[in-house]
Amino acid sequence: SQELEQSPQSLIVQEGKNLTINCTSSKTLYGLYWYKQKYGEGLIFLMMLQKGGEEKSHEKITAKLDEKKQQSSLHITASQPSHAGIYLCGATYPPGNTGKLIFGQGTTLQVKP
Amino acid sequence: DTAVSQTPKYLVTQMGNDKSIKCEQNLGHDTMYWYKQDSKKFLKIMFSYNNKELIINETVPNRFSPKSPDKAHLNLHINSLELGDSAVYFCASSPLAGGYGYTFGSGTRLTVV
Numbered sequence: 175s176q177e178l179e180q181s182p183q184s185l186i187v188q189e190g191k192n193l194t195i196n197c198t199s200s201k202t203l204y205g206l207y208w209y210k211q212k213y214g215e216g217l218i219f220l221m222m223l224q225k226g227g228e229e230k231s232h233e234k235i236t237a238k239l240d241e242k243k244q245q246s247s248l249h250i251t252a253s254q255p256s257h258a259g260i261y262l263c264g265a266t267y268p269p270g271n272t273g274k275l276i277f278g279q280g281t282t283l284q285v286k287p
Numbered sequence: 288d289t290a291v292s293q294t295p296k297y298l299v300t301q302m303g304n305d306k307s308i309k310c311e312q313n314l315g316h317d318t319m320y321w322y323k324q325d326s327k328k329f330l331k332i333m334f335s336y337n338n339k340e341l342i343i344n345e346t347v348p349n350r351f352s353p354k355s356p357d358k359a360h361l362n363l364h365i366n367s368l369e370l371g372d373s374a375v376y377f378c379a380s381s382p383l384a385g386g387y388g389y390t391f392g393s394g395t396r397l398t399v400v
Contacts, residue, residue, distance in 0.1 A: 207389065209391075211328075214394075214396075215393055215394070216291075216377065216391045216392055216393035216394055217377070217379075217391040219388075219389070219390070219391075222388075260328055262330065264330075264389075273318050273320065273335050273337070273342065273343065273381060273383075274332055274335065274343055275320075275332065275379075275389055276332070277329070277330040277331070279327065279328070279329050280328045280329070280330075282328075
């Protein structure tokens with residue numbers, strides 16, 4: 175089994191709807207990263223969370239990290255076709271100084287106009 | 288100016304050949320990485336260099352050899368290419384090993400025929 179599990183694996187939503195993607199770690203993590211990938215392109219950094227209970231927002235995307243630092247959620251409000259892509263969560267683990275970023279298997283999001 | 292640039296973007300080659308992928312970053316970062324993304328979009332770390340020194344070497348066949356001539360460059364050389372090597376290879380960099388601010392290149396799609 176993987177250290178980092180994402181759910182759901184894929185998601186199709188109607189434009190304007192809200193959605194949530196979850197990322198669960200099998201152990202306490204050091205830092206949690208959210209990236210977005212469009213087909214044929216690199217990874218675009220969305221947000222990084224490091225403190226338990228932390229929440230960050232950018233435009234219509236909000237990410238939270240639970241107090242135990244084992245679970246994160248990414249919430250998109252009023253989805254738009256531009257939100258479509260693959261969302262990847264990545265985590266570093268203590269001691270956190272190796273630079274090893276481990277990824278979940280990704281969530282493919284389609285937004286229907 | 289592209290922050291992390293990889294060349295080539297696409298590479299089609301025959302089994303048994305040797306090929307290289309080049310990566311350069313102009314962010315002044317100390318740490319660089321190679322990741323492999325398989326057909327299921329799962330991203331896995333292969334190598335990490337910090338200031339030209341190898342710090343992460345995951346279980347990768349020794350046909351893969353990274354080379355870092357200076358801290359702005361990390362190249363990946365692959366000998367005796369196999370069908371299973373077909374994937375997208377991403378280069379990334381970060382300010383410090385384990386620090387936040389990972390920046391990814393746009394990927395090199397390698398197809399072995």
